[in-house]
Amino acid sequence: MFSPEQIRKDFHILEEELAYLDNAATTQKPDNVINAIRHYYMKQNSNVHRSNYELAELATQAFESSRRTIANFIGSEPEELIFTRGTTESINLLAYSFFVGGLIEAGDKIAVTIAEHHSNFVPWQQLSKRFGTEMVYVDTDDEGRISLSEVKKALDKGVKLLAFTGMSNSLGVVMPYVEICHLAKERGVLTVLDGAQLVPHHKVNVKEVGCDFMAFSAHKMLGPMGIGALYGRRELLEKMVPFLYGGEMIDEVTLEDTTFNVLPYKFEAGTPNVAGTVGFGEAIRYLARLEWGKVQEHVKKLADVLIHELERIPYVEVYGPKDETQHSIVSFNIKGLHPHDVSQYLNSWKVAVRSGHHCAQPQLKRIGVPATCRASVYFYNTERDVERMLEAIKNITNEFPWVG
Amino acid sequence: MDELRELYTDTLMSFYLAPDRKGKIADAQGLEGKNLSCGDRIKVFLQVEDGVIKDAKFTGYGCVISQSSATVMCRMLLNKRLDEAKEMIDRFIDFMQGKDVPEELLGDALYFEGVRRFPSRVKCATLAWHTAKELIQKLKGIQSDAG
Ligand SMILES: Cc1ncc(COP(=O)(O)O)c(C=O)c1O
Numbered sequence: 232m233f234s235p236e237q238i239r240k241d242f243h244i245l246e247e248e249l250a251y252l253d254n255a256a257t258t259q260k261p262d263n264v265i266n267a268i269r270h271y272y273m274k275q276n277s278n279v280h281r282s283n284y285e286l287a288e289l290a291t292q293a294f295e296s297s298r299r300t301i302a303n304f305i306g307s308e309p310e311e312l313i314f315t316r317g318t319t320e321s322i323n324l325l326a327y328s329f330f331v332g333g334l335i336e337a338g339d340k341i342a343v344t345i346a347e348h349h350s351n352f353v354p355w356q357q358l359s360k361r362f363g364t365e366m367v368y369v370d371t372d373d374e375g376r377i378s379l380s381e382v383k384k385a386l387d388k389g390v391k392l393l394a395f396t397g398m399s400n401s402l403g404v405v406m407p408y409v410e411i412c413h414l415a416k417e418r419g420v421l422t423v424l425d426g427a428q429l430v431p432h433h434k435v436n437v438k439e440v441g442c443d444f445m446a447f448s449a450h451k452m453l454g455p456m457g458i459g460a461l462y463g464r465r466e467l468l469e470k471m472v473p474f475l476y477g478g479e480m481i482d483e484v485t486l487e488d489t490t491f492n493v494l495p496y497k498f499e500a501g502t503p504n505v506a507g508t509v510g511f512g513e514a515i516r517y518l519a520r521l522e523w524g525k526v527q528e529h530v531k532k533l534a535d536v537l538i539h540e541l542e543r544i545p546y547v548e549v550y551g552p553k554d555e556t557q558h559s560i561v562s563f564n565i566k567g568l569h570p571h572d573v574s575q576y577l578n579s580w581k582v583a584v585r586s587g588h589h590c591a592q593p594q595l596k597r598i599g600v601p602a603t604c605r606a607s608v609y610f611y612n613t614e615r616d617v618e619r620m621l622e623a624i625k626n627i628t629n630e631f632p633w634v635g
Numbered sequence: 636m637d638e639l640r641e642l643y644t645d646t647l648m649s650f651y652l653a654p655d656r657k658g659k660i661a662d663a664q665g666l667e668g669k670n671l672s673c674g675d676r677i678k679v680f681l682q683v684e685d686g687v688i689k690d691a692k693f694t695g696y697g698c699v700i701s702q703s704s705a706t707v708m709c710r711m712l713l714n715k716r717l718d719e720a721k722e723m724i725d726r727f728i729d730f731m732q733g734k735d736v737p738e739e740l741l742g743d744a745l746y747f748e749g750v751r752r753f754p755s756r757v758k759c760a761t762l763a764w765h766t767a768k769e770l771i772q773k774l775k776g777i778q779s780d781a782g
Contacts, residue, residue: 569698571673571759572643579639588674601674601696630639631699633652
């Protein structure tokens, strides 16, 4: 049985009377994750893949067991799963490796959507400037949706690579990522799927989706900060040059040259964040035990209540789609009040939401607002959290009488 | 709720609701400032004659704190010499960053005292002031080039 009330007992921080509705920024961590990290440092800590004493074996086992758990969760081979600091580093790894290694060359075209988080936008844009490639932008509609016809239009301009988000972090739009990958594959275009928001909410099997690469972050799905992953199709990873050079990633080093280690180590230079991977693995184990159908239904229902109740308040404007393409994230503004003032006010009601541009300035510009308030729901949120926020918004005219 | 009142005092709200220094000044030098954390932009205009600020206005979109602070600043800059203005701005920024500044030197800027307890909002309160400071430095440069 899926019971949010029961689940909340696993999250100490939620014992405080706080409606935590900033899950798109980062989620809270359950006890098993926190305990696993503590256990690692108390009982297993040592450097991995270096030594053969018992402790080193334990650390290496914990590290590789997490890799297998996470790879299994997304349907990849463990060798295709590279540990990084998170989505941002995963995308930068790809971009630098493509450009430096010549998989992308001057004159090539790269497509990204305007719904991207800056981390899947700025690396491509900046490296394009440096290396003389051309950016092709896929537009969204007024609600932040991406249509397959817009994607086709961009792909048919002869692009080599399409980088896009599976779920937008500013408006909560779930993109037709399977269809988009299919269109790209038909045309021989490489796909980079930003899974930072998608993977915490939707079971993604990379082989079924058919993406070439996928980036995601542990901290947005119950895991610790500073750890994440990059999935890449084996034959592509084999062809790519390393992003970071150093220890662990080498095969043999001589004064003349260096040969590189096998996958995935070729892309994992330096001492890794082992405790982070242990926490990441535990987070995935927690998620894998949940009934995902129920979880999704619950999150969708809470976000729908928020949207529909907010829409009934005359001084509230809700952005993004209000149908089945929307999930978890509700972006809105109060007429006559800056989002910063709204989130400060909500804080006084013990409601945590984010306000600002959400690292998605092109998308906000497209819908014509400089900033929004964003409430984002995860499965441990309850009707109480949502009601508290709605109650606060209904009372906002008491503090700011000119609103409305 | 009381905590909220420390930040959003009636005085700040009244400044916000009556932005009498809002608008452009034709032919005056202007400079844009940004708050990187929220993406807000403000543009400050200063009209200077013989080293004295004859008019000061601002444009832009922002929260109650940043907008009311811009209003107060522009009012306070009127008829100040550039070096006086710079000193006044430095004092306000010091004050907002928690340094000790004699209250009698702060004037209406003292109304922002409550903001100091909200570190994430100090940037909102100082946005216009940082922008004006940069603009004054530019204007002084132009003056000394001319002189
Ligand atoms: C859609 C999306 N992509 C990328 C990122 C960047 O993730 P990280 O900061 O964990 O690298 C985020 C996080 O805010 C996101 O929401």
